[in-house]
Amino acid sequence: MAETTDCVVIGAGVIGLACAREMALAGHEVVVIEAEDTIGMHTSSRNTSCIHAGINYVPGSLKAKLVLRGKELLYGFCPQHGVGHRRCGKLMVALDETGAMELPKLKANAETNGLDDLEFLEPARVREMEPELRFHTVLYSPSSGIIDAHELMLALLGEAEDNGAALALSSPVLGGRVVGSGVEIDVGGKQATTIRCRIAINAAGLGAQKIAAAIDGVPPATVPAQVLSKGIYFVAASKRPFSHLIYPLPGEHANAVHVSPDIAGAVRFGPNTLPTDHVDYSVDESYAPFFYDAARRFWPAIEDGDLVPGWAGVRPKTSNARASRNDFTVHDKTVHGVQGLVNLYGIESPGLTCSMAIAEHVAGLVEAA
Ligand SMILES: Cc1cc2nc3c(=O)[nH]c(=O)nc-3n(C[C@H](O)[C@H](O)[C@H](O)COP(=O)(O)OP(=O)(O)OC[C@H]3O[C@@H](n4cnc5c(N)ncnc54)[C@H](O)[C@@H]3O)c2cc1C
Incomplete structure (x- = not known):
């Protein structure tokens, strides 16, 4: 019974x-x-473990609506319940003219979704915030953050x-x-x-x-249908080159990886995108050159030995379209x-x-x- x-x-x-x-x-x-x-x-x-601000989701989509509300709920819930988090902000970093042309579109999309606090930063301010960063133009999202999941x-x-x-x-x-x-x-x-x-x-x-x-x-x-997409991370072994979330653009570049500090300050690079048909959390160290090349685009001071293999996750998708x-x-x-x-x-x-x-x-x- x-x-x-x-x-x-x-x-x-x-x-x-x-x-x-x-x-x-x-x-x-x-x-x-x-x-x-x-x-x-x-x-x-x-x-x-990034608290997304709601920048690039399709206007009117569930994601566009729920991300703004979810962010607000998390920033209310975390301090009340002792959940580690930090409103560290995100730098969307155009590395060249092509990337720079993407930034106003991101800002306009965010505004359509109701997010109106994005601002272009003066170069001097970027250098003060992230001295090791190579950049062309930077759009800043102050409400992006990180959380201890x-x-x-x-x-x-x-x-x-x-x-x-x-x-x-x-x-x-x-x-x-x-x-x-x-x-x-x-x-x-x-x-x-x-x-x-x-x-x-x-x-x-x-x-x-x-x-x-x-x-x-x-x-x-x-x-x-279920479509799986694996993503692996590499971690900065001992250096802490960045303290903000960093999203390099052009974002669809084959070499694009993001940077995220964790609550303790360790800096992670990734995830990459690897189509798969099963759940497997192993981290293939042979991707190291990919991560070094990707990081070198915006972190010119990176040296051999700075990155070590981190962890992997599998995205539970319903199509091959990117998350946004x-x-x-x-x-x-x-x-x-x-x-x-x-x-x-x-x-x-x-x-x-x-x-x-x-x-x-x-x-x-x-x-x-
Ligand atoms: C690489 C990567 C990066 C991401 N980065 C971010 C980010 O920065 N910010 C963000 O907001 N989101 C991010 N996400 C998305 C976020 O992690 C997920 O949306 C979220 O964790 C999904 O949670 P869930 O509870 O649905 O799934 P899960 O955490 O997978 O939980 C599902 C649970 O169901 C259980 N389960 C499965 N089958 C059964 C069964 N038959 N019986 C009983 N239990 C079962 C599993 O064991 C599991 O515990 C990222 C995802 C990935 C993969």
Whole structure:
């Protein structure tokens, strides 16, 4: 006989935990079901940990809307909950005339999206902010920042649990079925069980499509394709050449990598873009020349030995389009016809920034159903 609860959240990454908190705060009985033996083992701990400002997303897209709200929510939540973060600002760095022509377009797009604090910097100010940077023209985003993603997940989980949510680890969801006005979820692992719920939120990241396809009653045609794109990082071994986020332009250049300091000040380069058909977090050291060449474009003082291999993440995409063009895909009853089920697909960047706003959006869909 199935156990019952009001709301099941599948996946304890940042999205599932933000949804669990939101639903628990709204008074729902919530159980979070996670396949791994701890939270945040996948994309949520394998990213750049940048709080995006909302510059280059397609106007009117979910990303464009949720990133502004998500950023605002994070900057409110983090200080209250002791989550490490820093509003360090981002320099969009044109390296030549071609790059410089891109900057006014970025500024105009940001303004269309409601972000009106971008400013062009005088060269003297850039040299003061980043003495090691080679640049042609710089557009500055003061509201971009960095965050400790694991501390964020712990804080979201803590508040969810304080409001009655329960977390089941080592509990892979195998599939399920639509029953009456709810969903039954089959859970494997040592304590295999079936849970019947009124609301089910599929926030399984890289596993979202597989789970949706295994729920009997979800029309297969509504499950989008999954496209994986691996990104690896290299890290500055001992030097700390930059203290701001740095986005070199032209951004689509084959050699483009971004710079991000972490909360402790270590400087990371990446991610690059590697199409793949499986999840694999190994870091191939043979990419070192690529990273040195890319970094040398804007960090002329880089020396051999300055970079060491870092880590890798896999972007859960629904198409090959780059992140600013490929929107989040959020399916509720209006798409798949199943009362109470929300499937979240393609939650790639800026999903971390948007996490709390995605949770608000999902809660709104559930309440409206
Ligand atoms: C290289 C890279 C860089 C990025 N940089 C940024 C950035 O700087 N800023 C930003 O805002 N965003 C960034 N992102 C995006 C951001 O990291 C993601 O949008 C976000 O972490 C997605 O969280 P999630 O909870 O959906 O996925 P995940 O963190 O992957 O969580 C999904 C969870 O579901 C669980 N799961 C899967 N299958 C099952 C199953 N069958 N049963 C039970 N549980 C299951 C997994 O174990 C996992 O814990 C980046 C992403 C990548 C890949």
